[in-house]
Amino acid sequence: MRSQYCGDVNKSHVGQEVTLVGWVNRSRDLGGVVFLDLRDREGIVQVVYDPDLPEVFDVACSLRSEFCVQIKGLVRARPDSQVNNQMRTGEIEILGTSLTVLNSSAPLPINMDKNQHNTEEQRLKYRYLDLRRPEMAERIIFRAKVTSAVRRFLDGNGFLDIETPILTKATPEGARDYLVPSRTYKGQFFALPQSPQLFKQLLMMSGFDRYYQIVKCFRDEDLRADRQPEFTQIDIETSFMSSAQVMDKTEEMMRSLFKELLNVDLGEFPKMTFAEAMRRFGSDKPDLRNPLELIDVADLLTDVEFKVFQGPATDPEGRVAVLCIPGGAKLSRKQLDEYAKYATIYGAKGLAWMKINDLDKGLEGIQSPVLKFLSEDVVKGLLERTDAKSGDLILFGADKANIVSEAMGALRIKAGEDFDLLKGDWKPLWVVDFPMFERTSDGGLHAMHHPFTAPSGMTPEQLEADPISAISDAYDMVLNGCELGGGSVRIHNSEMQTAVFRILGIEEEEANEKFGFLLEALRYGTPPHAGLAFGLDRIIMLMTGTSSIRDVMAFPKTTTAACPLTNAPGFANPEQLVELGIDVIKSEEEKETPE
Incomplete structure (x- = not known):
């Protein structure tokens, strides 16, 4: 035609x-x-x-x-x-x-102009029209070019495209599974995979050496701009390659991708430890375009008569850090209150501040509600450590270390945007040396990546003796403050895997029930292996300059995990529920609603 x-x-x-x-x-x-x-x-x-x-x-x-x-x-x-x-x-x-x-076309239910003002609900309800708009079509076409380039690179480097099951068994990936009832095994359920993690490890045990898959994954979790209940991963696994080799190869792939499709040279990716990233930026995915850094000042405040500072400064689990914002003294009291309110989202109880109005006037040139609690020597120490200039603003974070890092890290991002401080277009890096475990709210331990990640340089006995200090052989690729992908060297012997399960509170009976096939497979000559998974949707979101992965997916869900186009999810046919052996229990609100 x-x-x-x-x-x-x-x-x-x-x-x-x-x-x-x-x-x-x-x-x-x-x-x-x-x-x-x-x-x-x-x-x-x-x-x-x-x-x-x-x-x-x-x-x-x-x-x-x-x-x-x-x-x-x-x-x-x-x-x-x-x-x-x-x-x-x-x-x-x-x-x-x-x-x-x-x-012909009936009158349109949405505006098709470039500067359209349709709500997201309207755009998703009439997605087939929304996708006709050139900017949307260009993103979907660009996505196809990205996946094509990724396949060419991996195919050319000896990787095999192998499919793994969609109907599988629940695994501890850190989010809720989507369950699929079994008709032939009433009362039992499949789970949609949160990732192909165990299957790609089994493929390494099978001798396929280099695997990849551009694969759908599913997580039943609360959604944000960069989260969806179903998303796509570029999933990679290798045998007989170290973490450094995996990082080199996938870094080469990402550089090739940006050069081919955007004519951008990302250059070499610097490496930064998790501890350094949290100390300097309050985040394990720092945006290096932002020059602001968190500065620790607890040692200057241990003797001040202000418990908000002194308490965390003398607490081994506490932290006192400041952020010096160039030109920040121009913020009004109302704007500072908005910053304080923003910090509370991340657990902070408040936000102390200090305006450096005129450095030449000494204490008289400084404005702060906490100035009366600080001696002249302490103020001088703060000014020297932050290298503050006239017109600058110092923000204080004082609390448990994790709260300070998260709240001040978020303020760093906000201030960088508000004051137009970002420098450069693309700033990639690798974050490495993550803790093997982190504390849960009930005092237990949780795997920071996943429970199949290998520790660095430890025996099973050493790991169980001191799990909280263990460092994992894991690595995350970060670009402009966005985690593009994460991976690790995997555990390749049953003794270490069993030890990790015990540390996580998974006893032998439960481990055998959930992962017996894996533990047995690890006994039969499993090679050392490592891998990584990239979030394809996030990569395309960054490369196309949009702020939501919903703008680079053909048919995404809303932030409530619903599909306005098809009205999914929907109610099942009662006959189907009987056949599956499922009884739907109404909530109290539904019981009280008249038929």
Whole structure:
């Protein structure tokens, strides 16, 4: 039905007849000449109809936006004065000789203009229309180019694309599983995979050496801009490669991807330990475009008569850190209160501040509600350590170390954006040497990555003797404050895996029930192996410059994990529930609602 795509017509086609199909993007009647902007997935081209062909012209006059049409016409160059450099096809236009309406369009339920103001609910309900908009189409096409480039790179480096099961068994990945009831085993359930973790390890045990898969994963968790109940991973696993080798190879892949598709040279990726990242930036995924750093000052405040500072300063689990914001003294009291409110989201109880209005005036040039609690020597020490200048603002965080790191890390990001401090376009890095475990709220231990991650340089006995100080052989790739992917060297013997399960409170009976197949497989010559999984949606989100992964997915869910397009989730047929042996229990609110 077509000779080429609309966006591909150019000066080389001048004098040729073309046949195009697509949608009417816009129609204009200018003094008896109809200008038609025809759009398909590759772009827009201008088609001109004049009254010399009355029957065709009458059809052109009747068109509205989003009519699906076929056109035939002669390609001609535009006069120099009419060239549109904003369009790929801006040097040419098509003199229409034929026009067929393939399908008309009812009045549209959403606005299709570039500067549309549709709600996200509307965009998702009418996603098939939303995806026609060029900016959305470009993102989905770009996504296809990314996956193609990834496949070419991995195929070219000896990786095998192998599929793993979607119906599987629940694994401890840190989020709730989506469960699928079994009809043949009533009362039992499959789980949709949160990742192919165990299967890709089993593939290494099977001798396939290098595996990859661009795979759907599922997590029933609270959603944010960069989270979805179903998402896509670039999943990678290797045998006989160290963590350094895996990092080198996947870094090469990411550099190749950015160079090919964005013509961006990411350069070498620096490495930073988890401890350093938390100390300097309050985050394990720091945005290195932001020059602000957290500065520890507990040693300066151990003797002050202000318990808000003194308590954390003398507590082994506490932390007192400051953030010096250049030019921040211009913030009003109302704005400072907003910063304090923002910090409370991350657990802070408040936010002390100090404005350096005029450094030359000493204490008289400093404004702060906590200044009365600080001696001149303490203030001098703070100014020296932060290298504060006149016009700067110092923000204080004082609490348990994890709260200070999280709250001050979030303020660092906010201040960097508010004061336009970001420098450079792309700042990648590797974060390494993560703790093996972290404390839970009830005092237990939780695997920071997952329970199949190997510790660095420890025997099972050493690990069980002091698990909280263990460092894992794990690594995260971070770009502009966004975690692109994370991975680790895996445990490849049953003794170490059993020890990790015990530390996590998974006793032998439970371990055998959930992971007996893995523990047995580890007994049969399992090779050393390591891997990594990238979040494809996040990568595309960053590369296309949008702020939500929903903008780079064809059919995403809302933040409440619903699909306005299909009205999913929905109620099951009662006969199906009986067949599955499932009884739906109504909530108290539903019981009280009259039928």
